[in-house]
Amino acid sequence: MNRNNWLLLKHGIVIDPSQGIEQEPMDILVEDGRISAIGHQIPPPGSADSGEILDLTGKWVVPGLIDIHVHLREPGQEYKETIETGTRAAAAGGFTAVASMPNTSPPNDSAEITRSILARAKEKGSCRVYPVAAITKGQAGESLTEFGDLLDAGAIAFSDDGLPVSDAAVMRLAMEYSLNFHALIISHAEELSLSRNGCMNLGNVSTRLGLRGIPAAAEEIAIFREIKLAELTGARLHIAHVSTKGSIEIIRRAKEQGVRVTAESAPHYFTLTEEAVEGYNTFAKMNPPLRTEQDREAIIQALADGTLDAIATDHAPHDILEKECEFEAAANGIIGLETALPLTLELVEQGAITPLRMVELISTAPASIIRQDGGSLKQGSPADITVIDPETEYEITRDLFRSRSFNSPFLGRRVRGRAALTICQGRITHQLSR
Amino acid sequence: MEQLKIRHILGLRDMSAEEIGFILDTAESLKPILHRHIKKVPPLRGRTIVTLFFEPSTRTKLSFELAAKRLSADTVGISKSMSSVVKGETLIDTTRNIQAMKPDIIVMRHSMAGAPHLIARHVDCSVINAGDGINEHPSQALLDMLTIRDHFGSLKGLKVAIIGDITHSRVAHSNIIGLQKMGARVAVCGPGTMLPPGLAAEGVEVMMRVEEAIEDADVIMALRIQRERQGLPLFPSQREYARKFGINNRRLRAAKENAIIMHPGPINRGVELAPDVADSGRSLILDQVTNGVAVRMALFSLLIAESGDERSPDMERQV
Numbered sequence: 001m002n003r004n005n006w007l008l009l010k011h012g013i014v015i016d017p018s019q020g021i022e023q024e025p026m027d028i029l030v031e032d033g034r035i036s037a038i039g040h041q042i043p044p045p046g047s048a049d050s051g052e053i054l055d056l057t058g059k060w061v062v063p064g065l066i067d068i069h070v071h072l073r074e075p076g077q078e079y080k081e082t083i084e085t086g087t088r089a090a091a092a093g094g095f096t097a098v099a100s101m102p103n104t105s106p107p108n109d110s111a112e113i114t115r116s117i118l119a120r121a122k123e124k125g126s127c128r129v130y131p132v133a134a135i136t137k138g139q140a141g142e143s144l145t146e147f148g149d150l151l152d153a154g155a156i157a158f159s160d161d162g163l164p165v166s167d168a169a170v171m172r173l174a175m176e177y178s179l180n181f182h183a184l185i186i187s188h189a190e191e192l193s194l195s196r197n198g199c200m201n202l203g204n205v206s207t208r209l210g211l212r213g214i215p216a217a218a219e220e221i222a223i224f225r226e227i228k229l230a231e232l233t234g235a236r237l238h239i240a241h242v243s244t245k246g247s248i249e250i251i252r253r254a255k256e257q258g259v260r261v262t263a264e265s266a267p268h269y270f271t272l273t274e275e276a277v278e279g280y281n282t283f284a285k286m287n288p289p290l291r292t293e294q295d296r297e298a299i300i301q302a303l304a305d306g307t308l309d310a311i312a313t314d315h316a317p318h319d320i321l322e323k324e325c326e327f328e329a330a331a332n333g334i335i336g337l338e339t340a341l342p343l344t345l346e347l348v349e350q351g352a353i354t355p356l357r358m359v360e361l362i363s364t365a366p367a368s369i370i371r372q373d374g375g376s377l378k379q380g381s382p383a384d385i386t387v388i389d390p391e392t393e394y395e396i397t398r399d400l401f402r403s404r405s406f407n408s409p410f411l412g413r414r415v416r417g418r419a420a421l422t423i424c425q426g427r428i429t430h431q432l433s434r
Numbered sequence: 435m436e437q438l439k440i441r442h443i444l445g446l447r448d449m450s451a452e453e454i455g456f457i458l459d460t461a462e463s464l465k466p467i468l469h470r471h472i473k474k475v476p477p478l479r480g481r482t483i484v485t486l487f488f489e490p491s492t493r494t495k496l497s498f499e500l501a502a503k504r505l506s507a508d509t510v511g512i513s514k515s516m517s518s519v520v521k522g523e524t525l526i527d528t529t530r531n532i533q534a535m536k537p538d539i540i541v542m543r544h545s546m547a548g549a550p551h552l553i554a555r556h557v558d559c560s561v562i563n564a565g566d567g568i569n570e571h572p573s574q575a576l577l578d579m580l581t582i583r584d585h586f587g588s589l590k591g592l593k594v595a596i597i598g599d600i601t602h603s604r605v606a607h608s609n610i611i612g613l614q615k616m617g618a619r620v621a622v623c624g625p626g627t628m629l630p631p632g633l634a635a636e637g638v639e640v641m642m643r644v645e646e647a648i649e650d651a652d653v654i655m656a657l658r659i660q661r662e663r664q665g666l667p668l669f670p671s672q673r674e675y676a677r678k679f680g681i682n683n684r685r686l687r688a689a690k691e692n693a694i695i696m697h698p699g700p701i702n703r704g705v706e707l708a709p710d711v712a713d714s715g716r717s718l719i720l721d722q723v724t725n726g727v728a729v730r731m732a733l734f735s736l737l738i739a740e741s742g743d744e745r746s747p748d749m750e751r752q753v
């Protein structure tokens with residue numbers, strides 16, 4: 001008999017918000033790519049050589065992590081990342097699914113490109129890939145892409161991430177048209193006329209460093225616009241990479257008023273501030289920029305109280321040549337797939353969020369925002385499972401990264417907690433050698 | 435102090451009051467050379483100074499080159515159009531190539547903040563920032579401070595009012611930092627579109643009326659104004675600027691009686707400064723130019739003394 005017929009995960013501490021399970025020692029049986037049983041003292045379904053039993057004493061067993069904001073760079077920028085390397089980084093970071101942003105070259109604005117991304121992911125991928133398609137053709141901000149065709153090809157949402165839709169009327173059309181397909185619009189909210197000349201947060205540090213600043217208002221005005229348009233149209237809106245306290249206040253009020261809006265922030269926004277730019281550190285350059293301590297604290301609070309629904313990394317690999325240059329000329333963005341889990345665990349360790357809330361933020365909620373499988377360990381669910389060793393301590397180093405790039409401001413940071421095992425659709429995609 | 439502790443002159447932010455004072459003392463001691471008939475001394479004979487100007491400049495480049503020649507150093511100048519940067523070479527590659535030709539000092543001006551800091555990490559020689567974006571222009575602030583110190587004997591306790599585009603002026607940034615380190619008070623005023631955040635937190639008095647900024651001031655420093663930045667006009671007209679922010683004799687009544695006028699040049703006559711103010715006995719604008727050469731001579735000789743021949747390359751790299 002095939003040794004991989006089943007996989008029995010024993011004695012792990014299960015955390016699953018979809019079933020309200022908060023740190024309970026349980027067993028999980030995986031058969032045919034699905035969770036066939038979850039409970040106490042599950043016996044092996046067959047003889048010892050027909051499957052595998054893993055003793056996960058002391059480890060956390062959670063639904064596979066899902067990152068709904070990733071730049072896989074393929075097609076067109078394979079020197080930064082490929083679907084193969086990016087999904088390998090995802091699996092190593094504990095992710096079983098990623099949503100890939102459309103600002104590739106060419107941008108993902110046609111069913112053909114969506115299909116090619118999915119085919120590539122099937123062939124070379126180490127996790128599920130959910131293509132996000134462009135809102136406008138060529139991400140030019142003018143005419144809508146073929147939403148229906150793109151959804152049929154496998155796109156799961158629409159966004160002009162990186163090149164925000166600057167014309168409010170075009171965004172209104174996109175939201176209205178999304179209603180026919182119940183499609184999700186993901187907004188990279190940025191008022192370009194205010195941010196255009198800046199390269200870091202506008203404030204004391206930008207003055208000190210002599211760098212042109214981007215005001216928080218550039219993000220907040222754009223978020224307010226998107227929310228008003230979602231209110232007007234009834235569209236389903238998701239706000240990407242929220243970075244300011246003011247944005248959170250706007251989103252909180254919208255939610256209270258019943259607008260259909262969800263929002264995410266990224267680990268760097270709750271871990272770092274604009275001070276990280278000191279010394280013209282291009283690894284701390286991203287868009288939106290790192291903000292102030294007040295903003296950082298507000299993001300943590302919002303992750304805890306539910307104003308922010310999800311954590312997404314905005315994994316943005318760049319070649320070193322695009323970072324080892326003048327700060328103003330350097331590319332925006334940092335990699336995040338392999339640092340997200342330990343950085344989020346820092347919030348748990350600080351007592352800002354519970355382990356249950358952490359899993360909700362990084363698995364259950366992302367799955368429900370994009371309305372895809374995953375985010376649950378219920379019997380019958382696909383076997384997308386992440387096993388976390390919450391105790392292991394280590395330093396983030398360049399050779400840790402499976403990503404093709406290493407543009408991370410967290411290099412050299414001591415962290416605790418790591419994905420020990422990642423299972424995607426019943427297949428082991430990452431296993432930490434002990 | 436007998437030697438500079440720093441290897442590069444990137445900004446006054448990285449310098450202590452002691453180091454600034456030491457540079458000003460050294461410049462003071464070199465000044466007599468500029469008034470001799472034969473204005474050349476031998477200490478930097480055989481040394482090479484490369485000026486790398488990615489932004490057009492006449493005055494600053496000339497001042498650095500003259501300073502080098504007064505000390506008998508060889509100078510080579512590269513401007514943006516001559517450099518390979520226009521051919522797509524990265525800044526780091528360009529400077530590594532220049533480094534391979536073994537200069538002692540690179541003087542660099544660049545349109546982007548932090549560019550000299552970047553190349554300083556990639557070369558063995560010293561780097562002098564001759565202006566990086568809107569960040570700093572340390573040699574200009576040093577010559578300004580030398581001019582003020584010459585006139586008043588000390589910087590401590592003086593009030594300096596800086597009027598104009600504070601956001602986009604690297605001269606203002608370096609002066610604010612340096613003057614505060616040397617114990618002077620700094621007040622600024624300009625159109626609200628040209629006042630960056632965070633100055634008050636650094637102890638700068640930010641004023642909305644020029645009269646308030648120059649009240650009881652010992653020094654009034656007017657900055658060169660540029661109406662457009664990235665295609666957007668930052669104030670409605672030069673006429674209104676002159677009326678509301680220009681320094682004229684009427685406004686000067688608020689300042690101390692013996693207050694001096696400075697300007698980094700080139701002046702827009704009748705805009706930043708009324709012509710009779712610019713040409714008055716209180717104007718030290720031409721002294722600033724002379725002091726510029728002295729300060730740059732001081733920087734060259736101190737940096738080269740610091741990297742003296744006895745030191746091994748390994749030791750230099752550790753700094």
Ligand SMILES: [Zn+2]
Pocket residue numbers: 161162188240241287
């Ligand atoms: Zn974005």
